[in-house]
Amino acid sequence: MDDPYNHIKKQIISDIQEHGVHIAYVDTDGYTPRFGYSIGLYKEFNHPELIIIGLPPESIGVIINEVKSEIEKGTIYIEGVRYTGFLSGYPIQFVRVSPSYYQDYVGFAGWYNDSSFDFPLLQVVWPDKEHHFPWDDDFNPRLKFQQPLLDRNEDFKFLEERNLGVYTTSDVLEGALIRFVYHNADGDWQFHSSNKPNLEQARLVCLNELVKLDPSLNEIYYLNYGEWAERSTAGSEWKVYAAE
Structure with a gap:
């Protein structure tokens, strides 16, 4: 090839x-x-x-x-x-x-x-x-x-403030694996265990809280506006999709 x-x-x-x-x-x-x-x-x-x-x-x-x-x-x-x-x-x-x-x-x-x-x-x-x-x-x-400084913040690579409010659901906060990440066109972030999250369980938390729960989220810090990513297991590679 x-x-x-x-x-x-x-x-x-x-x-x-x-x-x-x-x-x-x-x-x-x-x-x-x-x-x-x-x-x-x-x-x-x-x-x-x-x-x-x-x-x-x-x-x-x-x-x-x-x-x-x-x-x-x-x-x-x-x-x-x-x-x-x-x-x-x-x-x-x-x-x-x-x-x-x-x-x-x-x-x-x-x-x-x-x-x-x-x-x-x-x-x-x-x-x-x-x-x-x-x-x-x-x-x-x-x-x-x-101009992010690359000699620090290894635990938090996102180009946002640590206290940025992002959306998730209560099952993620209770330990469910984050499998779907969305960076909306308006700049909002969503982190879910399912592609059809239960909105009755919706929660607004600090981005840093989720990164502490799952440091592998740093692997997709670069998602552009409108892009989203998914993975099947904790150890699998993220697949990134462009905005539709």
Whole structure:
């Protein structure tokens, strides 16, 4: 069977041979933010790969290529330091990405690095217009989910507040397996054990409460507006369906 990603893999190899790095872009789907990441920095320069979330492709390309040029000169970028000269008028910082996020974001980097996620990855973090970073108290709250930080919140990957009210039924709260998840077009979430839930048992709870009950819900945090997912058992893979 032909590999549907063969043309992408050939382009990755070609770009790395010619430029020392390939930059993969993933556009926003209206819910999850756009992002881009490097492939090749680890194998070619023994430097962590990079990922940037929330900036337009042209800015992502400029930053990664500039960092690559500096790496070629022997520079090594580390966490907790403000670097200037990459984003016009603004500093950037780096944080080390938790491996639990690798499969969610940098799949082709895993393929290139010997089909393994055993490599370091840094997130390039940008500030708001007032130069506040996401971990600062004064950071613009409207930008919070445009740039999720991948060094934390491994227990809760949803791009929502933990106390967001979501819909479920009392049987789920009593231990029934969540088998159907709906992200409605209006932004509401529903979590049910049946595709025909008993609405007399409907309950409104905090999203974080359900994720604590079943951490595997993090596997479908990315569901776009109007999409839904189902699984047959606790260990089976989620099947995702687009809006009808």
